[in-house]
Amino acid sequence: MSALSSERSNWYLLQCKPRQDERAHLNLIQQNYQIFHPQLSSDRVIRGRRQRVLESLFPGYLFIQLSRQDNWAPIRSTRGVSRIVEFNHGPATVAEHVIEHLRARCCEASEPTVDEALKPGEHLQIIRGPLSPLEGVFIAPQGAERVMILLQFLNREQPVCVPLNALERQQPSLHLNN
Template identity: 35%
Template sequence: MNWHLIHTKPRQEQIALTNLQQQGYECYLPVRRYEAQASSGLVIMAEPLFPRYLFIRIGSGNQAKGWGPVRSTRGVSRLVCFGNDPAKADDKLVDALRLCDGRIQSLPAFSHGDRVVVDYGPLNGLEALYQTHEGEKRAMILIEMLSRPTIVRIDRQHLRKIG
């Protein structure tokens, strides 16, 4: 059994993955998780690590499933080939990606220097400059208080990006 690559139709990685798995193929779609600002606060989103590509495991020999059903699966554009040979991916690569899958760090929704507004508590409505994140939920912001800049630590969910 070897891992191969499939090129999917634009933004149809999940559709191709679901349809291939329903046909009994072993597939893997590595994803990257990141934080995004939503009206309800920060939410964790996921997107393919390699847009338009997913891994599929197919064996060789008489007992193996063929490529025919894969080519005609909804969401699949084509097989990735070098010449006439389907591209193979090393088992170690796929295993390493799977190990990192749960540990891929979510990216902060804010960058150093972003203008933000506090939308909760006694600082509600005050504008600030985002400095850095502290842990998973807290951030350091710079607020002007009493005519001087002051560092304040606050939950990131209570910040909203301006602009």
């Protein structure tokens, strides 16, 4: 991030008031500002039910695109906005490639993940990491990229949180009854 230096539009970082990211986002859009609010979807238990929710990637912060000719005054008094983040006595710019990278990553993360297809009780095998090649049983997702599985380990059933990309569905074995 560097200080404001050009006449073209740049991305800047806004700090929001506590738990008012959405409020600030909506109020700034109503004022015709270009806003980027990176969010990821994750599974949460709300009132006893598992639900997919969008969570802010940077809680308490939004990105806004402005040029020197834009009217910056209303931003500070917009409901939900606390301040424009500054470094070296001026608003700090965020490089365009950083915003593009975040947009790409947020889009990738919002696509359905493998854990949506997993069912409790499904058998999985750990294919990477220190617990490879142990086998376990799927219990529940733990965010977007991890799952909780039950391993038979040290003569006990142990719940273990494992990265989703370290798991593989176990092929059902064929049992012949005579």
